[in-house]
Structure formats: structure tokens, C-alpha cells
Amino acid sequence: MTARTRPIGSATRGTTNPNRLRRMDRWIAAAHAGMLRRAADPVAVDLGYGAAPWTAVELLGRLRTVRPDAEVVGVEIDPERVAAAKPYERAGLSFAHGGFEVPLPAGRRPLLIRAANVLRQYDEGEVAAVWARLCGRLAPGGLLVEGTCDEIGRRHVWVALGPEGPRTITFAARLGSLGAPSDLAERLPKALIHRNVPGEPVHAFLRDFDRAWAAFAPYGALSARQRWIRAVASLQADWPLVDGPVRWRQGEVTLRWDALAPGASGGSVPDPR
Template sequence: MPRPVSPAGHATRGTTNTNRLRRVDRWIAAQPELRHADSPLVVDLGYGASGVTAFELYDRLRRVHPDVEVLGLEIDADRVARASAQLAQIHAGGTRFPSDSRVSFARGGFEVPSLRPASVIRAFNVLRQYDEADVAEAWRMMCSRLTPGGIVVEGTCDEIGRVSSWIDLDNRANPRHLTISLRLAELERPSIVAERLPKALIHHNVPGERVHRLMTDLDTSWDRNVGLGTFGAVQRWLAVVADLRAAGWPVRTTKTRAKLGELTVAWASVAPDLAG
């Protein structure tokens, strides 16, 4: 009998809060890789000490794709047992989540053990606790478990989900974009996201690096458009996005997405200068 394969990676701190991942969830819900997939499998990798992020992910995605399934993966067996018990309560009814939620939990890591490839793998606040040198292999392993048109969404957010950033990768582990998503109300400076950049970028926010220039340009435009704050933070942010586009940044954000506090740029414009 073959020996079971140990999950790839190590357990995270397990920090979990209700609605913490709402920003990335609504971005995933809008992606064609989810919407156009047949019976998509979406993996919540490293969901933490509670299964709540997987339940919320399913609840949000089912509204745009009723056939979606969510698989939560954790290295810690106790966390899998706890989330499975929570799922049993949901199936019994009486919670705010649908009693027929198509959610399951299993033990696993970056190798993503599942019976079929995933359309989307979300790995949030996982690689933050690793060394930057570990990122490429983790990306490779996760992306190898995608459908041909699938994506990995890997990123970081603060404890209550008001500041988020993520990278989306194709099934060949090629990064495509960096997206930042901010709660605009009471936002002091957009560069607050520098504290929550994905592991592949966070140590490169230094002068001379592309991502540092993005942080600088964001703050400069935010300050320049302070007068628009009279009309609301959204109008001020829309002006910032327009400024970046006019300055030559490869902005991929629609006006609708920008109103949510998002900015998406092509990966090449922020990729680390590894030769430096």
C-alpha cells in the first residue's frame, strides 16, 4: 500500500476573520476563468483556524455560477476537523450559509490534492510567512493543478480586509497582473498597501524597483487630487487611476472595478528587478 504523501508547506498562523477576504472574493467572482468554466472547482488553500472563508467564498461565487464547488485545504488536521464540523452545522440548517453549500475540506498544501483540476486556487495570507525564495516553487506546484484556463490568485490582506493585494497567475505559473484593493473611506495614503504586498514584491518596495515607483506615483496622484475629496473618496480614486493610465502605467482596471477601490496593472510593470 503506498505511503500517504505529506502536504507541501507548513501550517500558517491560522488568522481568520469574517469578511476578511471579501475584496478578493468579489474580484474572483467577476473573472471569466470562473464564469465561463463548466462546474468549476475553486480551492481555498490555507483557510486557517476556521472554515468561514471557504463558506463565504462559496456563498459569493454561487451567485454568479450556481455549479461552483469549493474545496478548503489545510495542512493542520485539527483545522480540517474543525471546519468539517462547521460544515455539518451548515448542512443541518440554521446558519446564514446555504444548507446545501457545495463545500468540502481536506488536508493538503501547495500540491493541491484533489480528484480534478481547479479553475481557481486562492492562496491568501499563506506565502507571507515563507521566504521569498520559496515563492516560485509554491506557484509552480499550485499552477500545475489548474485547468488549462485556470488561475491562481495569491496575495495578502490586513486583519479586517480593508487593505489587500494579489497576483494572478496562469496555469504555467506566469504572473499576469498585480491588483490592489483598498477601502477608500478614510484612506490616508494608497501606499499603505506596501505593508500588504505579496511576498514576491514586498521586499522590493525600495528606490529603483518598479513596485516602489508605483507606490510613489499612487501617493503623488492621491495628494494632487486632494480637492476631489469634496466629491467623495471614489472620485478622488478615479482621478488617481486616470493619472496612472495617462502616465503610461498599463492599467487594466475598468471604471466599475475602480469604484470598488481596485487598481490592476500588468505584472511586467511591477516585476522585481532580479538582476539588480
Template sequence: MAKPVGAVTRGTTNPNRLRRVDAFLAYRCGALLADAEDPLVVDLGYGATPVTAVELWARLAATVRPDVRVVGLEIDPERVAAAQPDADPPGLEFRRGGFELAGLRPVVVRAFNVLRQYAEDEVAAAWRAMTAGGAFLVEGTCDELGRIATWACVDSTGPRSLTFSARLAALDHPATFAERLPKALIHRNVPGEPVYDLMRALGRAWDSSATPFGARQRWLATVARLRDEGLPVLDGPARWRLGELSVPWPETAAGPILH
């Protein structure tokens, strides 16, 4: 096998840290996996322990199709070796690999809290490598407990959407999302950039939607206000009630990121 592409990252993780993105992945990619001849998902950079890869397999097997396959990839061979005892289900395994995906051709790739540890100018090449074989990529970052997260949906043509996701009871203000933006956007949250305008609009809508009826109602009112202002909000109330907001990918002032 060719040498894995990438660098060893810190590898910190926690059980249930990626539950929010897993639920979204089952929703957004469920049809892709259901229709696939080989329903293969790659979990790239699962970390020092394989717990989130194990959880991903269990959730997809229960909600999408029982024969789904999940391959966890890590560059560090010691992490791969340490994960082998957890490869008990026939649909779960662990291999050494990086952005080249160990030569696999998955339907979906999840890469979370990985590119956050790279330089911004390395993002486009990593996206191209992970989507070159036709995979649908969900790439993003979250806090240590998985209560605040953002992610990009990317295909071979480039980034398609940006999702904000929060445990609403823990959300003090949407400005909290700024420090968890995907690497492609986190340094572009400055005046003159579309993501900056998006974050300001989200904050204004939240500030104008205070209600005595709780955080969920405030979030729903925030999303409604954004729609009324003309923001092309994706999905529908069932997702919004979960604390999600997906919008078309905000292009950068410098132009498309992938190409």
C-alpha cells in the same frame, strides 16, 4: 495521498475579511468557472476557522453558478476536522492539503495571507505548484479587517497582474499598501525596483488629486492621473469605483519571478 507541501501558518482570520478579493474573483474568474465542466475552486490555507471558505462558496454560488464547488485545504489536520460541521452545502468540503492541492485540478485557486508567512525565495515554487495543473491563482494579503489588500493574478506562465484594493473611506494614503504587498514584491519596494517606482507614482497621483468631494472621487482622479502619465491601468470605472486598481505585474530588477 502524498504528504501535503507547505507549513502550518498562523491561521488568523475574521468574517468578511476576504470580501474584496471574493468580489474580484467572481468578476475576473466568473467566465472561467461558467465555462468549466467542473467549476472547482480551491481555497488554500483558510485558517483556524473555515468562515472565509464558507463565504467564498456562498458568494460564488450566488453570483457565478449555483453548482460551483469549493474545497478548503489546510495542512493542520485539527483545522480540517474542526471545519467538517460547516461542510453542509453539497458544493463545500474541507480536506488536508498544501501547495500540491491534494491532487485536485481546480479552475481557480485562492491563497490569501498564506505566502506572506513564507520566505521570498519560496514563492516561485509555490506558484508553480499551484498553477501546474492549469489553475488560475489569486494570491495576496490583506489587513485584519480586509480593508486594505493587494493580490497577484498568476497562471502557469507567471504573474499577470497586481491589484490594489481598499475601502476608500479607510484609506489615508496609498503608501499604506506597501506593508500588504504580495510576498513576491514586499521586499522589493526599494529604489531601483519597478514596484518602488509604481508605488511612488501612485502616491504622487494621490497627493495631486485632493478634492472636497470625497475619497471615491479622489481615487478616481488618482487612477485617471496614472493613466494620463502612461501607466497601463486595467479594467474600467466600475472596478475603480470599488477602490480597485489593477496594473500589469511589475517585473523585478532581477527578472521574471516564476521561471
């Protein structure tokens, strides 16, 4: 390749496992079902799918529960990974060599770009430019979902962005393995991973969440799910949550991005101690 056509970005470690991104996929299919149903061209991009194509295969299956004619293009910057994925191609599923330029055939723009565990290796100062580039590739009304999870998908935090920029942030966990909500701090996306310090809104949110989790510990005798639901519900007075019990039951909570954005005032009162 010439410098002019070289994909934009750097190769990831390629770590991947079946069902690693199931929480993110299910949230997309549920929370953004209307977007999928309305789209004229329901094509999604699994950006940086890694050394094996499992996440692209699974994304297609989950999107098709909402939109049976959805398509997925797995995009990888490592040509050897693309070659290894080619045997898995079928109607609606293909793989392409590329990076943040998000290569699609002329005239097509993705309704959805999912970039999971892609930006961890970048500097925080590079995130805004990558977000802007990816959002610039979206179809009108499209969505970028960018975030990080652990190796088997038990803990996950992601940001949802539209062409105008970041909209929401979601925290999701397998509740049976969760010690405290702040355990999710290690999976904050790159834009926030270094911001979990006193004075930053994400730190205040996780502090309040841990306190609520502790306050509702007696509900743990019923189930971790019941404890989570009640802890999340108690946050509504101080934080701008945008979902409800249906999603909370899945071990999720979503709030407006502007409440946790670096330098934002946050949604909670300061800690008096």
C-alpha cells in the same frame, strides 16, 4: 502520515475573520466571471483557510452569484483545523487535509486556487517555486490568486496567475480608511514586499500613485472614491492598467504584473530628484 504523503508546506498562524477576503472574492467573481461560466468543472480551492472556515464558506457564496453549481474545497495543512471545519460541510463545500499539492479526487483539477495570507512566512526566494507548483495543479484556463490583506480586509494586494505564470496585480482598499496609496505597501505579496525600495518598479508605482493622490486631494471633498478614481485614471499614461472605472469605484486598480515584477523596467519615468 509517512514522509511520502505528508502535505507540502508549513502551517500558517491561522488568523481569520468573517469577510476578511471579500474584496478578493468580489474581484474574482466580477473580473473572471467568464472563466467561471465557461468551466466544465467549476471547483475552487481555498488554500490555507485558517483556524475557522469562514473564508471558504464566503467564497462559495460569492462564486455562486456567477456560477450556481460552483464548488469550494477548503484545504488546510493542520488536521485539527480540518476536523473543526467538517461540521460546516454541505453540498458544494468540503474540507481536506493538504498543502501545496492541492489534494482533490482523482480526475479533478481546480479552476481556481485562492491562497490568501499563506506565503507571508516563506522566504522571497521560495515564492516562484510555490507559484509554479500551484499553477501546475490548475485546470486548463484556471486561475491562481495569491496575496495578502490586513486582519479585517481593509487593505489587500494580490497577484493573479495562470498556468503560464503571473498575469496581473491588484491593489484594493477601503477608501475611507486610506491615508495614501502607499499605505498598501505593507500588504504587498511576498514576491514584492522587500522590493519597495528606490530603483524597483513597485516603489516607482506607489510613488506615482501617492503623487496623483495628492494632486487630486480637492476631490476628497466629494468623497474618497472620487479622489481615488481620478488619481487612478491619471496613472494610465505611464502604467499599464487593465481595468476601468467600474472596478476603480470599488477601491481597486489592476495592472499588468510585468510592469511591477522585480527587476522590470516599470511603466513610469524615473524620478529626477
